[in-house]
Amino acid sequence: MAKGMAAGGFADLHFPAAAISFSCALGVPINATDTPRLLLLMRRSMTDLGLSTDPAKNRYQRKRPFMVNNQPICTPADEKAFSAC
Numbered sequence: 012m013a014k015g016m017a018a019g020g021f022a023d024l025h026f027p028a029a030a031i032s033f034s035c036a037l038g039v040p041i042n043a044t045d046t047p048r049l050l051l052l053m054r055r056s057m058t059d060l061g062l063s064t065d066p067a068k069n070r071y072q073r074k075r076p077f078m079v080n081n082q083p084i085c086t087p088a089d090e091k092a093f094s095a096c
Contacts, residue, residue: 023086026054 030053034041043050075093077084084090
């Protein structure tokens with residue numbers, strides 16, 4: 012269950028949690044105090060990055076893995092929204 016809980020934390024796609032999940036990889040905290048410019052850059056780019064996958068998703072209409080394998084996902088509250096994508 013601990014692995015699922017950790018994965019759930021990384022699955023938060025809302026700002027600023029989505030940006031903060033990169034802190035470990037960068038080795039620095041990502042927040043308004045320590046890295047304000049990086050945080051601003053990530054906030055501005057999130058919309059563009061999110062929308063960049065829409066043409067491929069719309070063309071291929073592939074189902075997400077959890078829709079096919081019928082296994083629970085780390086963020087059950089998001090399952091309905093992700094199923095529509």
